[in-house]
Amino acid sequence: xxxxxxxxxxxxxxxxAGCGIPAIARTVLNATDDPVxxxxxxxxxxxxxTLYPYTSWKVPYIHNTFENAGATAAGVETAYRVLKKKGKxxxxxxFVAFAGDGxxxxxxxxxxxxxxxxxxxxxxxxxxxxxYMNTGGQRSSAxxxxxxxxxxxxxxxxxGNELYRKDIMQIVAGHHIKYLAQxxxxxxxxxxxxxxxxxxxxxxxxxxxxxxxxxxxxYPTSQYVNIGKLATETNFWPLYEIENGNYVINYVNKKPKPxxxxxxxxxRFKHLLTDKNKEEVKKIQNILDEKWAKLKKLASVK
Numbered sequence: 001x002x003x004x005x006x007x008x009x010x011x012x013x014x015x016x017a018g019c020g021i022p023a024i025a026r027t028v029l030n031a032t033d034d035p036v037x038x039x040x041x042x043x044x045x046x047x048x049x050t051l052y053p054y055t056s057w058k059v060p061y062i063h064n065t066f067e068n069a070g071a072t073a074a075g076v077e078t079a080y081r082v083l084k085k086k087g088k089x090x091x092x093x094x095f096v097a098f099a100g101d102g103x104x105x106x107x108x109x110x111x112x113x114x115x116x117x118x119x120x121x122x123x124x125x126x127x128x129x130x131x132y133m134n135t136g137g138q139r140s141s142a143x144x145x146x147x148x149x150x151x152x153x154x155x156x157x158x159x160g161n162e163l164y165r166k167d168i169m170q171i172v173a174g175h176h177i178k179y180l181a182q183x184x185x186x187x188x189x190x191x192x193x194x195x196x197x198x199x200x201x202x203x204x205x206x207x208x209x210x211x212x213x214x215x216x217x218x219y220p221t222s223q224y225v226n227i228g229k230l231a232t233e234t235n236f237w238p239l240y241e242i243e244n245g246n247y248v249i250n251y252v253n254k255k256p257k258p259x260x261x262x263x264x265x266x267x268r269f270k271h272l273l274t275d276k277n278k279e280e281v282k283k284i285q286n287i288l289d290e291k292w293a294k295l296k297k298l299a300s301v302k
Contacts, residue, residue, distance in 0.1 A: 006058075008036065013056040015048040018214035018221030020185035020228070022056075024127050025049075025098065027188055028207070029059065031195035034094045037076060038062070041069035041099035041108060044134045045127065066103045070112035073097040073122045081121075094199055095122035101142035102132045105166050116175040116204045123198045123205045126168070127185075129213040137216035141166040144236075145287070146280055147268045149216075154271040159280055164287070172206045173242050180206035181241040186228025190239055190250055197241070210237045218267030227265055234262045235292045240299065247299035256292070259285045 008029040015021050021044060029036055037060045040046045046063055049056040064072040073095055083089040099108055104126040112124060131149055132138040139149040143161045148154035152161040172180050179201040181194040191209060198205035212227040214220070219227055231237035234257045239250040260281060263269040272281055296302070 005030065008057075008059050009049070010056045010058055012054065013049045014051055015044070016213075016215055016221070018224045019044070019048075020211050020224055021045050021048070021127055023188065024125070024185050024191070024209050024211060027191050028096060028098075028123070028125055028195045031192055032094050032199045034092050034199075035059070036094045036096055037080075039064060039069055039073045039076065039095065039097040039122075041097070041103040042066045042134070043100035043103055044129070045098055045100070047134055066099075067107040068111045069097045069099045069103060069108050070115035070124065073124065074111075074115040074118065074120045077120045077122050095120075096199075097122060097124045099124070099126055100132075100134070101126060101128040101130060101168075102134075102140045104128075105141045105168050109171075113171075113175065116172065116177055116206070119203050121203055123195075123207065125207045125209060127209050127211040129211045129216075130165075131213070131216060133213050133216050137213075139163075142168070144284075146263075146272050146277075146284060148271060149268070159277060160268075160271065169208055169242070172208075175204075176245075177204050177206065178202070179241070179243050180208075182208045182210075182237070182239060184210040184228050184232055184237055184239060185212070186210070186225045187232065187239060187251070194241065197243075216268065219265055223265070227262075230257065230262045230265055233257045234259050235288050236262050238292065238295055240295060247295070249295065249299045249301055252301060253292075259288055 005026055009025045039062045042065055077095045128142050130142045131140050136150050138151040139161050142165055143149055145164050146160050148160040154160040179198055183191040183194050210231055212224045241248045264273055
């Protein structure tokens with residue numbers, strides 16, 4: 001294995017076969033040559049990389065609870081600035097907070113918002129697997145409409161999750177930070193480019209990275225890259241940046257695939273692919289088309 005690839009995040013973790021979390025961690029951490037301090041909220045990344053007495057982290061690492069990754073990052077970044085001002089620290093250190101969608105969209109939203117508002121210099125990375133996967137696959141506010149989850153199971157009377165995903169990118173953009181981007185673990189070069197930009201931008205930055213979950217999206221472990229690519233090829237998960245308020249789309253679909261291609265690849269949506277739920281699939285497609293049209297308008301793409 002490439003030594004540079006694993007110099008900050010080692011092999012030997014216990015993440016599931018077909019999980020992209022290690023690829024996200026390595027890609028982000030290797031996007032800078034500066035020393036890095038990692039803040040990690042409770043979730044899949046934390047429990048699979050820090051099985052006592054072992055750890056995969058080869059950088060200074062702080063584990064905090066679900067709700068306070070933003071607050072912890074703010075605290076250590078402030079302490080660093082004070083020590084550097086006093087001449088006790090000479091190095092330029094980067095601070096990176098990792099958390100899942102449960103710890104970002106829901107439980108940790110308040111502390112993230114506070115850290116963004118105050119302008120702390122750190123990168124916040126949300127690996128979004130669209131549910132509380134660490135605790136069994138319960139619905140989060142990142143779970144898509146129609147998905148069957150442990151707390152919103154599909155049945156003969158229910159279509160699964162009846163609520164729409166929270167638009168965390170727009171919420172973060174509302175804090176007027178200089179750089180935020182939506183990425184996908186299936187598009188590593190794009191993620192690498194965005195991580196470099198984020199780490200080289202002063203002040204708070206934000207990356208939202210799609211992380212398909214083989215266990216609870218229910219697809220073969222060999223298919224996580226293909227599932228991730230389908231998410232972007234159907235416009236379910238566009239790749240774009242917001243830099244100083246300007247929108248840039250990084251992957252423009254001239255002929256997007258129908259959303260059915262994404263849905264049928266996962267058993268969490270199998271109940272939708274019936275004659276009974278044809279209208280629900282049309283509804284999902286219409287919503288995606290509207291969002292894509294709005295994003296293109298914001299990015300001035302015809």
